[in-house]
Amino acid sequence: MEPNEIEEDEFGFSRNYFLSKEIGNPGKKSAHKLSDIDLVDEQELRDAVAKIEQKHEQEIDDLIKSYKSLYQEWVLELRCGFGLLMYGFGSKRTLLEDFASSALAEYSVIVINGYLQSINLKQVLITLAELMWDLVKTQTNTSSGTLCKHQQPFNTRSMDDLIAFLNTSHIEDDDCFVCVVVHNIAGPGLRDPETQQYLSRLAACPNIRIVASIDQVNALLLWDKKMVHTQFNWYWHHVPTFAPYKVEATFMPLILAQGSSSQSVKTASIVLQSLTPNAQSVFRVLAEHQLAHPDEEGMPTNNLYAICRERFLVSSQVTLNSHLTEFKDHELVKMRRDSDGQDCLYIPIPNEALQKIMQELSQ
Known part of the structure; x- marks a missing residue:
């Protein structure tokens, strides 16, 4: 058979195939729905995944040891x-934290968990600015340089002001820097363009260094040429660990699994434990009201402020708003309007799970 005849034969077959689909029954649709799938409990599925035995443990241990031998090279870079x-491939969380704790022990290190759903980047910049200010004060103690005694509080500054402060060359020693370790720099809490711009500007500061991991192939689409080569100034390292994403997966919903109350308690408790005691107390006030008034649509913001002020938990509405912003960022608290048109705050967690959270906070 001639080549042209073969091509015509293949074309005719494909054309007839699509024609048969169009003529067949285009209006017929499947009666199956996603809701028909028998989903398992999320915690049950996670427990089953945790019991999966890891293979090639000796080979993986040898691989990790080979990375540890490169720590001094990484510090030099x-x-x-x-x-x-x-x-x-594999979680690099344990590897980066071991590198930071062992090879970067003489430097200040800040860790950003990019796998979280939301991250307060401004608080990270405030912490960096305070660390940098302490380094400046330590350096000037042995010199006659002038130092402002009444430094403006960093929490009153904007993101741009904080980066401008960090970008100013305060420290003469180029070998003195603060290291920022970012687990999954393309994670859900960091992948928006504005946050990536702030991170790239932060990386360009003279006394800041970033050590980051990426866990998806589309991460490179977040950066342009300037960000990659000038601001981040990446030195790439291929370090597959083949380690499971156990910690990272805790904060991500599993496909084909129903969310369980025990998982909600675990996730909320981890977030609350990372907050200040005052913030935890504000959350407790809201939770107690919700448990005592299960039929109400929420707690009016004014009522929450009045109780927190009475208990000396906040000194102003601004302080309360900062706590509420933290809660909303972590999806611990949401807002809706009641039948009277008032803005009410509520915790989107079942009362049974909320009681368990309160018990854990009290321990």
Whole structure:
């Protein structure tokens, strides 16, 4: 058979196939729905996943040891002004934290968990600014340089002001820097363009170094040429660990699994434990009201402020708003309007799970 005849034969077959689909029964639709799928409990599914035995443990241990032998090279690259970007299959969380705790012990280190659903980047910048200010004060103690005694509180500054402060060369020693470790820099709480711009500007500050991991192939689409080569100044390292994403997966919903109350309690407790005691007390006030008034649509903001002020938990509406912003960022608290048109706050957690959270907070 001639080549042209073969091509015509294949074309005719494909054309007839699509024609048969169009003529067949285009209006017929499947009666199956996603709701018909028998979903398992999320905690049950996670427990089953945790019981899966890891294979090739000896080979993986040897691989991790080979990475540890490179720690001093990585430190040298940071001292030369590079940012380290770790990529490869498997969770790199344990590897980066071991590198930070062992090889970067003489430096100040801040960790950003990019796998969380929401992250308060401004609080990270405030912490960095306070660390940098302490380094400046330590350096000037042995010199006659002038230092402002009444430094403006960093929490009153904007994001741009904080980066401008960090970008000013306060420290003469180029080998003195603060390292920012970012687990999954393309995670759900960091992947928006504005946050990536702030991170790239932060990486360009003279006394800041970033060590980050990426866990998806589309991460490179977040950065342009300037960000990659000038601001982040990445030094790439292929470090596949083949480790499961146990911690990272705790904060991500599983496919084909129903959310359980025990999982909600676990996730909320982890977030609350990371907050200040005052913030926990404000959350407790809201939770107690919700448990005592299960039929109400929520607690009016004015009522929450009055009770917190009476208990000396907040000194102003601004302070309360900062706590509420933290709660909303972590989806612990939401707002809706009641039948009277008032803005009410409520905790989107079943009362049974909320009681367990309160018990854990009291321990």
